[in-house]
Amino acid sequence: MKHQELLKGLIRLHILHHAAKEEFYGQWMIHELARHGYTLSPGTLYPMLHALERDGYLRSREERLGRTFRRIYRATALGREADKVAKVQVRELTGQGRKRRSTDRHKSGRYRRSQVENAQRRNGD
């Protein structure tokens, strides 16, 4: 995939977005990401999932599937918090913050910080 290293951050956020809402397994996520235009091989996705789990954003369990197992992932509380903070930041980047007045959205750091703080406060679990 072109620009893969750069886009990996967005892909991780997309994974967290889904993990915060529901459980998923790797192959489902590969299809879901493809729907959004991200072409990932298992050899790229699984190390990302393992790193997110190692860093405390995801947890996983094994589920029996006939004779084999598959690993099911979901977000931890930390992962859900990061998902909320990241969404505020994505809105900041794209200029879709709901209360935005400024015409120069990349310069108004004070507003951005307060939005992030609000998101963190709201997610006090």
Ligand SMILES: [Zn+2]
């Ligand atoms: Zn999606």
